[in-house]
Amino acid sequence: MSEVSQGGRQPTIREVAAHAGVSPMTVSRTLAGGVNVRPDVQQRVLAAVRELGYHRNENARSLRPGQASGLIGVAITNLGNPYYGNFALGVEEVAAEYGRRIVLGNTGEDPARERQLIADFIGRQVEGLVLVPSGGASDHLQPERLGDIPIVLASRRVYGLDVDAVLLDDVGGAYRGTRALLDAGHTRIGFLGNVRSVFTGQRRYEGFARALAERGIEPDPDLVQREQQDVESARDAMRRLLDLDDAPTAVFSSNNRNTVGALKEIGRRLKAGADVSELPAIVSFDNFELAELMPVPVAVIDHDARQLGREAARLLLSRLGGVDRRGPARLVEMPVTLAPSSTD
Structure with a gap:
């Protein structure tokens, strides 16, 4: 068990040195770049640093003992x-x-x-x-x-x-936004979200799926895009949704980067001559830049960041x-x- 887990405190450089079987000076040299320290010794020191959870004290020279950093x-x-x-x-x-x-x-x-x-x-x-x-x-x-x-x-x-x-309130917000689309008559609703490991993405998908389930609708895998982390990948995901033979009439977007990407794709299609009435309505979780100027209906699940x-x-x-x-x-x-x- 490491010194940190035993004492609930940060280990010292001397404790790292003892763990690695080297001198405190060797630990300092390794952490400063490894000059004049053999590679195998550097590896031992770095392994000890990881195992003990040691962190360099960058402020030690500028702070008096007992002084808080602020x-x-x-x-x-x-x-x-x-x-x-x-x-x-x-x-x-x-x-x-x-x-x-x-x-x-x-x-x-x-x-x-x-x-x-x-x-x-x-x-x-x-x-x-x-x-x-x-x-x-x-x-x-x-x-x-x-x-x-x-x-x-x-x-x-x-x-x-x-x-x-x-x-x-990720689940409740996504539920209300999706229910609003259902109440407006939409039944083919796309979902744009980020990677599945992201906590908010999971919760917002849960709210989306709950609203559909109340109306007896199973999420269509073709309408669910969940791996977008930036605007350009969201734009590509929206393109895939709109290129479907039976494209969604509405889209729930789980964050503002997905929404901006979706609207970029919509803007491209409008420039190419698409009729705005053929493009989906959007509900966006999170507000975004110039939301009120969008050419298609965009409802926002808003909060104060x-x-x-x-x-x-x-x-x-x-x-x-x-x-x-x-x-x-x-x-x-x-x-x-x-x-x-x-x-x-």
């Missing part, structure tokens, strides 16, 4: 998505109220990048973490690996990780402030609203 690490999945920019602003607003600053990083939905980013944050002695998780393995997020650093998950949960989280960030920051800062520092995990689920399209 930093909060914020890791999001897509810096190019305006949604997450607003989310980060919400975290920053609340952090600033308490005299703290945020350090922002992007994981790109890559579990390996997430793992490295969290390690970098810890090395900079952040006081707490706010994370939109990528959905991969969670061993690096377990309390025994983070030591005394509290973490709050936002938008998504990680199965097997019992920590504070702020979520949206900035408020989501504020709620995550408040949960974290209540831990840092000593309120329930080690209390049971808390879950906040924020409501969403269905705003009808401007053509309704």
